[in-house]
Amino acid sequence: MGTTTFQGPVKTGPVISGANYGGYRGKDLKDTQWVKNTVSMYFNEPAAADDNGICTSQTPAAAGTLTINGALTETLNGNTVYAPSQSSTAATRNTAWARQIAVKSSGDDSGVTFTITGTDVNGKVLAETITGPNATTVYTAATLVGLFRTVTKVEISGAGTGNIEVGTHATTGGIKYARPIGVIPYQSSIVDMKLHMIEAFNSSTTDIVEIGKSDDADYLADIPSAVMQTTSNVASGEVITTDATQIGDWRVVSQSETGADGVAYSSDVQVIVELTSTGTLATAGIGYFSIDYMQGRNMTAADAW
Numbered sequence: 559m560g561t562t563t564f565q566g567p568v569k570t571g572p573v574i575s576g577a578n579y580g581g582y583r584g585k586d587l588k589d590t591q592w593v594k595n596t597v598s599m600y601f602n603e604p605a606a607a608d609d610n611g612i613c614t615s616q617t618p619a620a621a622g623t624l625t626i627n628g629a630l631t632e633t634l635n636g637n638t639v640y641a642p643s644q645s646s647t648a649a650t651r652n653t654a655w656a657r658q659i660a661v662k663s664s665g666d667d668s669g670v671t672f673t674i675t676g677t678d679v680n681g682k683v684l685a686e687t688i689t690g691p692n693a694t695t696v697y698t699a700a701t702l703v704g705l706f707r708t709v710t711k712v713e714i715s716g717a718g719t720g721n722i723e724v725g726t727h728a729t730t731g732g733i734k735y736a737r738p739i740g741v742i743p744y745q746s747s748i749v750d751m752k753l754h755m756i757e758a759f760n761s762s763t764t765d766i767v768e769i770g771k772s773d774d775a776d777y778l779a780d781i782p783s784a785v786m787q788t789t790s791n792v793a794s795g796e797v798i799t800t801d802a803t804q805i806g807d808w809r810v811v812s813q814s815e816t817g818a819d820g821v822a823y824s825s826d827v828q829v830i831v832e833l834t835s836t837g838t839l840a841t842a843g844i845g846y847f848s849i850d851y852m853q854g855r856n857m858t859a860a861d862a863w
Contacts, residue, residue, distance in 0.1 A: 592852040594749075597740030597829065603759060603843040604655045604735045604833070605642075605726070609662055609695075612640045612709055613724035621670075624712040628725060640676070640709040655735035655833070656707040658727035661688065662695040665720020672724075674698060676709040679736040680772060680828045693720065697727050700734045702772055702832070707737075732836060739769070739829040742851050748808040750850040751779060752795030757844040759786045763837025769798070769847070771813055775832045778804055778811075778849075786843070795848065811851075 611630030618624065626638045632645055643654035656679035661672050667690035678684040684706060686698045698704035712724050727733050742748070751769070759765060765786055770777035779798045790796075800808070813827040831847060 594850060594852055595746075596848055596850050597742060598846055598848040599737070599739040599831070600844075600846045601655075601737060601831065602757075602845075603840040604657060606841075607660070607726050607728040609660065609725040610723035611725040612659070613712055613722070615721040615723050616718075617721055618714050618718045621714060621716050624714060624722065624724065626709070626712065630726070637710065640706075643707060654707070655737045656705040657735050658700060658704055658733060659698045659706050659709060660695050660725050660727045661691060661697075661712075662723045662725070663691045663718070663720035664693060665718075666692045667719050667722065668692040670714055670716040670718070672696075672715075673711075673713040674706065674709060674724075675711040675713070676706045678702065678772075679705055679707055679738055679830050681707065681738075690714075700732065702734075702736060702775070702830075705734060705736050732834060733839070735833045735835075736830050739831055739847050739849065742811050742827045742829055742849065743853050744812055744824060744826045745810050746851045746853040747810060748778065748849060748851045750848075751798045752848045753781060753785060753798055753845060754792055754795045754848065755786065755789045755843075755845040756792055757842055758789050759840035759843035761787070761835065761838060761840035761843075763835070765840065766834040766836065768832045768834075769829065770832065771827050771830060773814060776804070777807055777827075778829065780804075786845075 608628070608630055611628040612626060613624045614627055616625060626640065628640070630642065630645070630647060631638050631640045632647060633639075634641060634644060645654075659674050670690045671687050672690055673685060673687045675683075675685045679702065684703070686704055688696055688698060690696065698706065709724075714722070764783040766783070767781040767786060768776040769779040769781070779800050781798060785796050811827045812824045814822060815825045816822050829849065
């Protein structure tokens with residue numbers, strides 16, 4: 559009979575012992591101990607608005623697709639798109655928040671609609687249709703369903719009237735931004751969360767910051783504006799305060815999804831940070847979030863730490 563030699567730790571498979579007792583006998587090895595992991599994400603203040611950063615001035619003669627040719631776009635795989643998280647454009651590459659998209663017209667285009675297509679903060683396909691502007695600017699929704707991480711297509715439902723531009727939303731007054739922090743596996747338990755502000759946000763108004771997921775913006779934490787506007791604990795990080803509900807959610811994280819077959823299921827959590835500016839947005843600010851979590855026991859809601 560041949561001999562099998564194992565190199566490195568055995569990480570899965572049942573725990574076997576000659577004894578007929580012991581709490582771990584027959585249990586899968588991967589479930590016998592906790593494993594500590596960390597997700598972290600750098601961020602800085604969102605870039606300033608750009609009225610025509612996606613589509614420069616154009617007046618379509620009929621329904622169809624607008625030309626994506628603004629200063630915030632580039633060609634990826636043969637297609638010109640707005641994709642700041644992948645962009646080589648200096649104005650966008652370090653400030654890749656998913657954000658509201660603006661459609662501006664010099665005339666009355668309220669009789670047509672514009673459909674913006676791209677991806678959301680989680681990288682999933684996102685499309686939103688909005689009524690055209692009448693010599694003004696209209697925006698996608700100030701919710702996660704209106705925040706675009708990329709824009710790959712802009713369509714108009716009929717002929718245009720004015721000079722039409724498409725860009726990013728203004729950075730004042732209740733505007734929302736979001737960006738991903740990382741993925742925490744299903745049923746893991748969060749044990750610590752910190753915010754490290756390397757450079758303080760210099761906004762003089764309140765910036766509402768929440769850490770959560772796509773269906774619950776403050777699922778994990780709310781961050782006071784004052785914490786964003788200080789660099790008092792850069793190395794150790796600011797402790798992020800939570801309420802009783804959030805602490806309960808820390809114990810066993812879960813994301814509800816619906817598959818292509820329409821069946822609901824629970825999955826890993828894509829953690830996102832959502833920023834809402836109530837006034838003039840900061841023009842400076844650098845920091846990062848770190849979230850420590852324990853994985854390995856496949857806890858249920860009834861389990862205790």
